[in-house]
Every structure is written in structure tokens, then in C-alpha cells.
Amino acid sequence: MNILVINCGSSSLKYQLINSDTEAVLAKGLCERIGIEGSQITYQPAGGEKEVTVSPMPTHTQAIQMVLDALTNKKSGVIASLAEVGAVGHRVVHGGEKFTSSTVITDEAMKAIEECNDLAPLHNPANLIGIRVCSELMPNVPQVGVFDTAFHQTMPAKAYLYGLPIEYYKNYKVRRYGFHGTSHSFVSKRAVEFLGLDKDNSKVIVCHLGNGSSISAVQNGKCVDTTMGLTPLEGVVMGTRSGSIDPAIVEYIAKKENLDLAGVMNVLNKKSGLQGMSGVSSDMRDLRAAAAEGNEDAKNAIEVLCYGIAKYVGGYVAAMNGVDAIVFTAGIGENVGMIREKVCSYLGFLGVTIDAKANEAMGEEVVISGADSKVKVAVIPTNEELAIARETKRLVEA
Numbered sequence: 001m002n003i004l005v006i007n008c009g010s011s012s013l014k015y016q017l018i019n020s021d022t023e024a025v026l027a028k029g030l031c032e033r034i035g036i037e038g039s040q041i042t043y044q045p046a047g048g049e050k051e052v053t054v055s056p057m058p059t060h061t062q063a064i065q066m067v068l069d070a071l072t073n074k075k076s077g078v079i080a081s082l083a084e085v086g087a088v089g090h091r092v093v094h095g096g097e098k099f100t101s102s103t104v105i106t107d108e109a110m111k112a113i114e115e116c117n118d119l120a121p122l123h124n125p126a127n128l129i130g131i132r133v134c135s136e137l138m139p140n141v142p143q144v145g146v147f148d149t150a151f152h153q154t155m156p157a158k159a160y161l162y163g164l165p166i167e168y169y170k171n172y173k174v175r176r177y178g179f180h181g182t183s184h185s186f187v188s189k190r191a192v193e194f195l196g197l198d199k200d201n202s203k204v205i206v207c208h209l210g211n212g213s214s215i216s217a218v219q220n221g222k223c224v225d226t227t228m229g230l231t232p233l234e235g236v237v238m239g240t241r242s243g244s245i246d247p248a249i250v251e252y253i254a255k256k257e258n259l260d261l262a263g264v265m266n267v268l269n270k271k272s273g274l275q276g277m278s279g280v281s282s283d284m285r286d287l288r289a290a291a292a293e294g295n296e297d298a299k300n301a302i303e304v305l306c307y308g309i310a311k312y313v314g315g316y317v318a319a320m321n322g323v324d325a326i327v328f329t330a331g332i333g334e335n336v337g338m339i340r341e342k343v344c345s346y347l348g349f350l351g352v353t354i355d356a357k358a359n360e361a362m363g364e365e366v367v368i369s370g371a372d373s374k375v376k377v378a379v380i381p382t383n384e385e386l387a388i389a390r391e392t393k394r395l396v397e398a
């Protein structure tokens with residue numbers, strides 16, 4: 001079956017058409033600047049040239065119609081007609097406490113997703129638009145929602161409750177939800193297979209380090225803790241997000257900089273993290289180049305990141321009373337041996353050693369711990385689109 005995977009944002013939309021039997025990507029691309037002047041679609045068929053078409057897309061309806069036209073285009077399309085799309089899998093950011101796993105989209109499911117909009121006001125409404133438009137354009141094709149939060153719903157109360165008045169949890173559902181769940185689920189499962197662990201007796205820590213970063217503790221295949229919280233702002237230092245800070249800084253900076261709440265939140269989400277600390281860039285490649293040239297702020301940003309990751313890893317070893325494997329994934333985790341090495345340099349007390357040669361790996365599945373290491377350390381590339389396609393197939397065929 002061919003599955004169209006859609007990740008619909010407020011002004012952009014990423015898509016992949018995946019053959020769920022062979023797991024081959026038939027075509028992929030993205031629509032940018034939806035609803036803004038200068039919108040364009042990028043389309044790349046497997047083994048073919050990338051095509052960029054500039055065309056007005058006032059709403060998501062035009063954008064998704066253009067995706068469907070590109071996929072079925074006589075010249076460079078990869079399917080003859082939409083009848084060859086068996087299902088659509090949608091990334092949905094927030095499933096609150098309602099969704100503990102993926103779901104087939106029904107009117108009821110749409111309503112339940114809408115009820116989570118308050119928790120992710122920038123993302124969920126856009127995800128819902130994607131679902132609505134696909135349902136309209138392909139009324140007979142099943143749609144599935146795959147949630148970023150679902151994998152983390154197994155966390156116990158001691159991991160998800162904050163030290164706040166309990167009414168905030170009871171009335172407003174203020175709690176840790178965690179994000180990147182599709183990636184943490186995919187990578188932790190693959191780690192168990194790849195490293196030959198016993199799924200029902202395994203303790204795995206997944207470090208998803210990309211533009212956004214989060215770490216999770218996965219015991220016997222179930223998430224027991226994760227670093228992101230009510231929103232993706234909590235946890236380790238990220239590209240532009242601060243990660244965890246003293247909450248009192250919000251008021252202090254508001255007064256010093258004469259900012260309102262929205263202004264401070266904008267700083268914490270968009271102007272902090274590696275970008276803000278270094279004053280150079282949110283991108284690890286630029287940061288490394290600046291550090292190599294002697295930029296002290298860039299060097300410190302890298303040190304703060306690695307130290308912070310190591311402290312969470314140490315905490316999760318305590319949470320699970322042990323660890324079998326530590327796994328790195330996403331843009332930084334998969335490609336930057338220096339970061340992996342620095343993080344692991346704090347973990348000697350666990351008997352972690354690194355094989356320097358193996359750690360040169362970029363973007364491939366590989367064990368990087370030394371032969372004598374008491375804990376396995378590995379790189380496992382994440383693939384959220386494939387994970388969504390697998391979930392979609394599982395639900396549609398059930």
C-alpha cells in the first residue's frame with residue numbers, strides 16, 4: 001500500500017509518499033509560505049530531479065492539491081492516480097491525555113484533537129487543517145493521526161507532575177507531556193533489535209538532538225521519563241530554545257528589557273539556546289566552525305549542551321536503576337561525533353567507553369562504544385516519516 005505522510009504546519013507542509021510494503025520513499029517534498037506571498041512547492045521523485053514550482057497557495061487546500069497533482073503528474077509523477085494512495089498518515093503534535101497511541105481519524109477523533117489545541121496553539125490547528133483538507137480531497141481514503149505525545153503517555157505520575165498547585169493539573173491539564181515521541185519510539189525499538197537486547201528487560205536512554213532536542217528513558221519498551229514538558233521548551237539547550245531555566249528569570253528579564261509575557265516567551269523560544277548563547281547561529285555546523293576559530297561564547301554553548309545532556313542521562317540511569325544502552329539520533333546526534341564523545345566523557349562512572357574510530361560515523365546505524373564498555377552506546381538514525389507510515393499501515397490493516 002502507498003501511504004502519504006503529511007506534516008502540516010501553519011505556513012509549511014512536508015510530505016512523503018511511502019510504499020509501506022517495501023518501505024521505499026517514492027517521492028517527497030515540501031510546500032513553503034502557504035498563505036504568504038511567494039509560496040512554492042518542492043517535489044522530488046525517488047531517483048529523479050528535484051523540481052521547485054513557484055505558485056500561489058492562499059490556503060492549505062491549494063498546497064495539498066499541488067502535492068497530489070505533483071504525485072500524479074504524467075511526466076514526473078510516481079503514481080497514475082489517487083486510487084493508488086491507500087491511506088494518509090498525519091503528524092499531530094499534541095494528543096494531550098486523550099491519545100495514548102495513534103488513531104484512525106473519525107469525527108470524534110477530530111473533536112478530541114481540537115480539544116488539545118490549547119496545549120499546542122501553534123501546531124494542532126495546522127495539523128487539523130491538513131487532516132480536513134485531505135479528507136475533503138480524498139474522501140474515501142482512510143486518514144490516521146500519529147501524535148508526538150502518545151509514546152510518553154506511559155510516564156508515571158511522579159515523572160509527569162510538576163510542583164505546582166494540583167488544581168492546575170486537574171483543571172487545566174498542566175503536566176509533562178513530552179514530544180518527539182514518534183522518534184523516541186522508533187529509535188528505542190530499533191535499538192533493542194539492533195543491539196540484541198531483551199525488549200521486556202531493557203533500559204534504553206534515547207538522546208534526540210536536532211534543532212529541537214529531547215531525551216527519554218525507555219524501560220521495557222515504555223517511556224518512563226522525558227525532558228520536554230507541557231511544551232517543547234523544557235529540557236536541554238536547543239537550537240533557539242533555552243531549555244530549562246529558573247522560572248523567576250521570566251519576570252526578571254521582563255522588567256529589565258521592558259517586555260511583556262509574549263515578548264519574553266519569544267526570547268525563550270526563538271532567541272535563546274545555542275543561537276542566543278553563542279550570538280553566532282542555532283546550527284551546530286556554524287557553531288563548531290566558530291568554536292574552532294576561538295569564539296569563547298560558541299565554545300561555552302557547546303560545553304553547556306553536552307554537560308546538560310550528560311546530567312539528564314545520569315538522572316535517567318537513577319530513574320531506571322541502570323541502563324543497557326545510550327542511543328544518539330537526529331541531526332546532531334547522528335552526525336556530530338564530537339558531541340557524542342563529549343557527552344560520554346561524563347559517563348565514565350557507568351563504565352562507558354567510546355571507540356574513537358567507530359564514533360567518526362555520520363548518519364549510519366553503528367555501535368560506538370568500546371568493546372570493554374559496560375553500557376552499549378549507539379547511533380540510530382531516526383525516521384519519523386517511516387514511523388508514521390508504519391503506524392498508519394498497522395491501523396488501516398487492523
Ligand code: ADP
Binds near residue numbers: 210
Ligand atoms: P529538526 O529538529 O529541525 O528536525 P535536525 O534533526 O535536522 O533538526 O537537526 C538539525 C541540527 O543538526 C542542526 O544543528 C544541524 O547543524 C545539525 N546537523 C545536521 N547535519 C549535520 C552535520 N553533518 N554536521 C554537523 N551538524 C549537523
